[in-house]
Amino acid sequence: MSFRLSRRALLGSLLASPLLAAAPSSPSSLHIVRKGDADYASARINKNRAVTSLPQAVAYAFDERDVIAALRYAKDAGLPISVRSGGHDYEGFSTNDNGLVIDLSRFDGIAIDREDGSCRVAPGVLLRTLYHRLFTEASASLPAGSCGTVGVSGLTLGGGFGPLGRMHGLLCDRLRAVRLVDAAGELRTSAADPDLLWACRGGGGGNFGIVTEFVFDLVAVPAIVTTFSLNPGWNAGVARTAALAFTQSAPNLPREISPTLLLSRNENAVELFGLSLLGEPQTQSALREIVLAIGGTLTTNRVPYLAAVERGAGNDTDVACWKMTSSFLGGPLSGDGCDAVTRALIAPHSGQVQFELFGGSIARLRQDASAFWHRDKSVLIQCQSYWRDPEKGQPERAWVASAFASIDPHTTRSSYRNYCDLALTDWPVRYYGANYARLQQIKARLDAQNRFSYPQSIRLP
Numbered sequence: 001m002s003f004r005l006s007r008r009a010l011l012g013s014l015l016a017s018p019l020l021a022a023a024p025s026s027p028s029s030l031h032i033v034r035k036g037d038a039d040y041a042s043a044r045i046n047k048n049r050a051v052t053s054l055p056q057a058v059a060y061a062f063d064e065r066d067v068i069a070a071l072r073y074a075k076d077a078g079l080p081i082s083v084r085s086g087g088h089d090y091e092g093f094s095t096n097d098n099g100l101v102i103d104l105s106r107f108d109g110i111a112i113d114r115e116d117g118s119c120r121v122a123p124g125v126l127l128r129t130l131y132h133r134l135f136t137e138a139s140a141s142l143p144a145g146s147c148g149t150v151g152v153s154g155l156t157l158g159g160g161f162g163p164l165g166r167m168h169g170l171l172c173d174r175l176r177a178v179r180l181v182d183a184a185g186e187l188r189t190s191a192a193d194p195d196l197l198w199a200c201r202g203g204g205g206g207n208f209g210i211v212t213e214f215v216f217d218l219v220a221v222p223a224i225v226t227t228f229s230l231n232p233g234w235n236a237g238v239a240r241t242a243a244l245a246f247t248q249s250a251p252n253l254p255r256e257i258s259p260t261l262l263l264s265r266n267e268n269a270v271e272l273f274g275l276s277l278l279g280e281p282q283t284q285s286a287l288r289e290i291v292l293a294i295g296g297t298l299t300t301n302r303v304p305y306l307a308a309v310e311r312g313a314g315n316d317t318d319v320a321c322w323k324m325t326s327s328f329l330g331g332p333l334s335g336d337g338c339d340a341v342t343r344a345l346i347a348p349h350s351g352q353v354q355f356e357l358f359g360g361s362i363a364r365l366r367q368d369a370s371a372f373w374h375r376d377k378s379v380l381i382q383c384q385s386y387w388r389d390p391e392k393g394q395p396e397r398a399w400v401a402s403a404f405a406s407i408d409p410h411t412t413r414s415s416y417r418n419y420c421d422l423a424l425t426d427w428p429v430r431y432y433g434a435n436y437a438r439l440q441q442i443k444a445r446l447d448a449q450n451r452f453s454y455p456q457s458i459r460l461p
């Protein structure tokens, strides 16, 4: 433990490149936990307990040198590999059965360059740590996700959408550079290979190699922001009206406002909530039309920025198992689509349907400017279900499948890679649209042997 702390302290103070890699002469500190070891049970576990994979071993890397050593170890032992950072992948694509999981959670340095307005982030950093460090040390932030326990790696590589998204774009849009160890154990940089940066901006994690360093351009944030919430309680008719009003009106909101609509009979929720960079009166006024449609009184509060984004940190700790899937809208949800949502929510074993607003600065880029394809979409609809016992969950999974089957035909039939779903057989076009072909070319160049492979990884052309 003392070793880990001193290594961390050292990382925090270093500024020369490669910032987060070990000095070439240092010995590898790779720590391998194998099946049968006392700490195997905790090493193999996934955030989503519904994922019950049993890898042969988990290799904890502390730096870039360890990453290369882990790849060599897997090759010598003939083990398939998975790459894990925050471990939140919905379908467990960061783990496997009988292979090696290369775990980066202990490779977690951050270095902020205030002069340059950038930060360098090691792959194991969690979002809550990043938010905290950026704000306390540089009064800055990044447009990232709403849950603090998510890993910066998977979040960035799949896109990364959060409360500042409409104002500043996706997390991957702030990515300036990456370092990556490829399948052959060779170091690649986006400075030398610009396609790498293109692919790492939304092309999905675990496809091309192991990212060992992200460089982000920071954004300025105010010290105080406005949060808002409204929940008149569950009512099927109100839920239908809310779905219609949200998908019709929210895309016209100022980009300073990021609202979410959560519909759930079980949670007694027709809930509108979010964060605004405007003052309370402007926020109230901008949301008036949606609030009138839903009914009830919108509550607004002025809160410190960090408290607002940290509110979501750790809120998944008591959730054991989940199944989720998503579909993007390109415009308002039709009347039939709204009926499909409400019918799903009153069905037995219903979970929840969440609407997240895209557009704003996310739509600023062309669809092929980066691997993230969904620049033209307005709202992301997510069907979500949670349960506690990993041995159970059949009714919840069945509900997600049937809710999705009835809602999806009213959408663009495209989905977010970071809300991955094994049931999507047409995932290449759903996640990546016309960018898939270019991703396949990059895959062929960086991983011709397909060592980075999972059920929905980019296929060789």
Ligand SMILES: Cc1cc2nc3c(=O)[nH]c(=O)nc-3n(C[C@H](O)[C@H](O)[C@H](O)COP(=O)(O)OP(=O)(O)OC[C@H]3O[C@@H](n4cnc5c(N)ncnc54)[C@H](O)[C@@H]3O)c2cc1C
Residues within 6 Å of the ligand: 047, 082, 083, 084, 085, 086, 087, 088, 089, 090, 093, 094, 104, 123, 144, 145, 146, 147, 149, 150, 151, 152, 153, 154, 155, 157, 158, 159, 160, 161, 162, 204, 205, 206, 207, 209, 210, 211, 212, 316, 418, 419
């Ligand atoms: C509670 C919860 C809240 C969420 N909130 C949001 C949100 O607000 N916004 C949003 O956009 N998404 C959100 N997500 C989805 C999230 O973005 C994805 O689950 C993401 O893939 C998680 O990244 P991770 O590093 O934690 O997961 P991991 O399981 O470690 O990795 C995810 C994928 O990336 C790969 N990978 C990980 N590290 C590397 C690396 N260094 N190099 C190459 N490949 C790598 C893995 O192999 C895997 O394929 C949320 C998920 C959960 C469970």
